[in-house]
Amino acid sequence: MLDKKIATRQSYGEALKELGQKNENVVVLDADLSTATKTEIFAKEFPDRFFDMGIAEQNMMATAAGLATCGKIPYASSFAVFAAGRAYDQIRNSICYPKLNVKICATHAGITVGEDGATHQMLEDISMMRTLPNMTVISPSDDTQTRWVVEEISKIQGPVYVRLCRLSTPVIYDNTQKFEIGKAIQIGEGTDATIFATGVTVSEAIKAKEQLDAEGINVRVIDMHTIKPIDKDMIIKCAKETKRLISVEDHNIIGGLGSAISEVLTENCPCKLERMGINDCFGKSGKAEELIKYYKIGYEAIIEKVKDKN
Amino acid sequence: MNKITDISELEKKAKEIRRGIIEEVYSAKSGHPGGSLSIADVMTVLYFNEMNIDETNPKWEDRDRLVLSKGHCSPVLYSCLAERGFFDKENLKNFRKIDSNLQGHPDMNKVPGVDMTSGSLGQGLSVANGMAIAGKLDNKNYRVYAILGDGEIEEGQIWEAAMASSKYKLDNLCVIIDKNNLQIDGKTEDIMSSAPLDEKFKSFGFDVIEIDGNNILEIMKALAKAKITKNKPTCIIARTTKGKGVSFMEDKAEWHGKAPNEEQYNQAIEDLK
Numbered sequence: 313m314l315d316k317k318i319a320t321r322q323s324y325g326e327a328l329k330e331l332g333q334k335n336e337n338v339v340v341l342d343a344d345l346s347t348a349t350k351t352e353i354f355a356k357e358f359p360d361r362f363f364d365m366g367i368a369e370q371n372m373m374a375t376a377a378g379l380a381t382c383g384k385i386p387y388a389s390s391f392a393v394f395a396a397g398r399a400y401d402q403i404r405n406s407i408c409y410p411k412l413n414v415k416i417c418a419t420h421a422g423i424t425v426g427e428d429g430a431t432h433q434m435l436e437d438i439s440m441m442r443t444l445p446n447m448t449v450i451s452p453s454d455d456t457q458t459r460w461v462v463e464e465i466s467k468i469q470g471p472v473y474v475r476l477c478r479l480s481t482p483v484i485y486d487n488t489q490k491f492e493i494g495k496a497i498q499i500g501e502g503t504d505a506t507i508f509a510t511g512v513t514v515s516e517a518i519k520a521k522e523q524l525d526a527e528g529i530n531v532r533v534i535d536m537h538t539i540k541p542i543d544k545d546m547i548i549k550c551a552k553e554t555k556r557l558i559s560v561e562d563h564n565i566i567g568g569l570g571s572a573i574s575e576v577l578t579e580n581c582p583c584k585l586e587r588m589g590i591n592d593c594f595g596k597s598g599k600a601e602e603l604i605k606y607y608k609i610g611y612e613a614i615i616e617k618v619k620d621k622n
Numbered sequence: 623m624n625k626i627t628d629i630s631e632l633e634k635k636a637k638e639i640r641r642g643i644i645e646e647v648y649s650a651k652s653g654h655p656g657g658s659l660s661i662a663d664v665m666t667v668l669y670f671n672e673m674n675i676d677e678t679n680p681k682w683e684d685r686d687r688l689v690l691s692k693g694h695c696s697p698v699l700y701s702c703l704a705e706r707g708f709f710d711k712e713n714l715k716n717f718r719k720i721d722s723n724l725q726g727h728p729d730m731n732k733v734p735g736v737d738m739t740s741g742s743l744g745q746g747l748s749v750a751n752g753m754a755i756a757g758k759l760d761n762k763n764y765r766v767y768a769i770l771g772d773g774e775i776e777e778g779q780i781w782e783a784a785m786a787s788s789k790y791k792l793d794n795l796c797v798i799i800d801k802n803n804l805q806i807d808g809k810t811e812d813i814m815s816s817a818p819l820d821e822k823f824k825s826f827g828f829d830v831i832e833i834d835g836n837n838i839l840e841i842m843k844a845l846a847k848a849k850i851t852k853n854k855p856t857c858i859i860a861r862t863t864k865g866k867g868v869s870f871m872e873d874k875a876e877w878h879g880k881a882p883n884e885e886q887y888n889q890a891i892e893d894l895k
Contacts (some may be wrong), residue, residue: 339759363755364792371782374745378689378752381730381738384759386752401742402779406749410730410739 313517316455316481321419321476323455327462328387328417328577334464341376343369343387348478349389349419358405369394371413373402380412385466391425392418392434392475396441407471408444410492415465416441417474421451421503422562423590423607424512426600433595438510439567441473442540448493449540451475453514456485457537464493475511477562479600482515484535495545498550502530507551508559510536510569513609517560518615531618539572547576551583558586558617560609565589588617595608623677623707626670632838635705636666639892640712640867648887650718651875653726656699656877660802660835660862667841668767669702677707680734686764687737687753691746692771692800693727694879699736700724708735709820744777747797751783754792754855765849768797773805776814781826787855788827796848797828797857800835802864804875816824819859828857835860869893 332338332354339361346352346364355362365372369390376386389395394420396403407414418437425433442449450465450472452458458476465472491497500521509517517533524531532554534546551557557577559570570587577583590607604610626632639662647653669675672685690699697717704711716722723732727741738749750768757764769781787795799819807813816822820830829851833840841860848856864878865871868890882890 361759365786366782368779368782368785370745371640371751371786373756373777375749375752375783377745378738378749378754379756380752381687381749382753382756382760383683384752384756402745405742406739406745470709479787574882 314484314518316483317480318483319478319480320452320455320458320498321350321478323436323458324417324419324462325353325474327459328354329357331463331466332361335385337383337385338466339363339379339384339386341365341386342374343367343372343390343394345390352546355571363534364513369399370402373399375407375409376378376414377412378458380414380417385413385415387415387417389417389419392437393432393433394419396434396473397435400440404444408446411446411470413469413471415472417473417476419476420478421475422477422512423595423603424472424477424600426478427597429597430594433597435590436567437475438539438563439571446470447540448472448515450493450538451511452475452537453511453535454481454484456487456489457491459570460491467538468493477512479512481512483520484515491537494538494541494543496537496546497535498532498546499535500532502532503554504529504559505556506534506554507531508534508536508557508569509612510561511538512562513560516604516609516611517614519611520618523611523615524618529618536569540567542576544576546578547573548580551577556586557583558588558614560588560614563589564592567591586617588613629838632666632671635670636663636838637867637894638705639666639701640700641891642704642711643697643888644868644882644890644894646697646700646714646717649699649715651881652718653697653881655697655881656804656864656871657692657800657802658695659866659868659871660697660864661769661800661860662698662866663836663838664769664798664841664860665698665702667845669706671842672845673767674764675735677735680708682792682860684762684764686767688767688769689738689746689750690728690740690769692743692774693740694770696726697861699728699812700733703733703735704734706743709733735894743771743774744779744794747780747783747787750795751786751790751792751832754795755790757794764794766795768795770797770799772799772801772810772816775799775816784823784826784828790851792855793852795855796845797855799857799859800862801859802862804864804873804878806875806878807833808875823857830859832859834863835862836866867894
């Protein structure tokens with residue numbers, strides 16, 4: 313486990329092509345980024361069902377809405393900063409309010425975008441998307457899970473936001489792993505601490521867990537692939553079973569995974585949650601691996617956090 | 623319901639639609655009469671002469687579709703749908719009230735016959751493009767109408783969408799601009815001029831037809847021409863008068879979003895006899 317690496321955007325593009333073969337109602341829209349979002353893989357196979365809308369994300373989202381009113385299942389892709397940010401009003405008023413069946417698959421989320429820097433590192437999308445009624449928000453952690461997500465969301469009616477990444481990250485799951493939207497995955501039974509993670513931070517948390525295990529500190533990792541609807545039962549269970557709760561995400565600590573977990577804890581079993589993430593600032597240029605260290609969302613920082621007060 | 627082809631019958635119908643608009647806005651004590659009245663003739667021709675729709679089967683797959691991109695003009699859409707039999711006309715009195723399905727701006731999931739939810743300006747042409755593209759993909763013959771305001775087209779997304787209409791050769795799409803020359807803060811030419819509007823849409827690849835948008839015959843002719851135009855979308859620039867038909871509302875920006883008091887209501891109904 314964790315040896316093979318693939319970026320979830322690549323998994324997305326490949327899975328989309330397979331889905332296109334199974335379901336002819338699937339159509340794909342992109343905003344001049346198909347080589348980066350990997351929708352080009354679908355485009356080559358199904359040129360008649362692929363629409364490159366140019367550098368115009370707002371138009372792309374509302375066009376997807378129109379297609380959905382006619383029974384199509386549009387997958388609309390761009391970088392997360394443009395998909396969720398630039399087209400927010402279109403997603404709110406033309407997709408979520410009428411509950412249209414549009415799947416927004418946004419790549420290049422978080423600081424792991426790397427060298428492009430702050431303008432392209434989306435750190436607020438989980439926050440913005442999860443406050444929208446009718447929206448489902450999924451942040452897959454690896455190749456296997458992403459491939460499952462791409463097909464699974466075609467079977468549910470209504471808008472979905474999928475948060476994908478540029479950086480190649482370890483494959484965590486094999487094909488025997490069962491996934492369910494809204495059900496988090498528990499990795500390990502440790503009771504010293506729970507590390508809640510999502511997207512790229514799941515493999516970092518697992519790496520931290522492996523090193524901590526070797527030192528006799530027993531933690532569990534929870535893969536919170538679905539941010540909304542959030543798995544309340546899992547959060548409450550971990551709050552009861554483990555001594556400490558930590559969340560780690562490649563997202564602003566305001567409004568993201570940590571906030572979503574805090575909301576559940578506050579109402580159900582008030583206790584402390586230590587939030588790791590981007591501390592209410594914009595990102596910057598650098599290699600993704602360097603930025604993970606710099607912003608303290610990698611395995612070293614997680615280990616440090618666990619040991620810090622242990 | 624049979625389509626109405628007689629022009630004087632359509633003119634009578636347009637008055638009925640306008641009375642519905644006034645009833646709605648007067649009952650709600652709020653709403654947008656000005657832009658509803660200006661586009662009432664176009665909407666009447668579309669709903670009673672032109673569009674293939676079935677009030678007994680609002681979600682009919684092969685129906686023509688209409689996106690009221692200037693969603694604040696919901697009173698004219700609701701008035702047309704009620705008159706066409708999609709729901710009881712009595713319901714117009716519940717416009718904008720709590721528990722009513724007739725929201726301030728149209729909701730496709732609440733009102734039979736509403737093809738798209740709208741309200742945030744500038745988004746409807748993109749949605750109409752999506753519907754038109756879907757029609758082409760499925761080899762359907764339905765047509766898609768997008769009703770835009772002449773203030774609304776200040777939104778940049780309209781021009782993103784216009785490029786796409788042309789790129790995908792959406793000859794099953796007809797854009798109609800309600801050119802009443804007024805927006806909330808005043809005259810469009812003072813706030814943010816879109817002139818020359820015809821040349822703009824022509825250069826974006828549309829076949830442009832400019833008409834008197836309060837003249838039933840001109841509207842019918844323009845829609846007929848749009849239907850036979852191939853390989854490009856049509857844009858009908860409908861020159862209208864805001865508040866048309868109600869003497870004291872005509873060409874007055876202040877009646878964009880204001881309801882008449884009792885005296886004004888009585889005058890409006892008198893004007894529309």
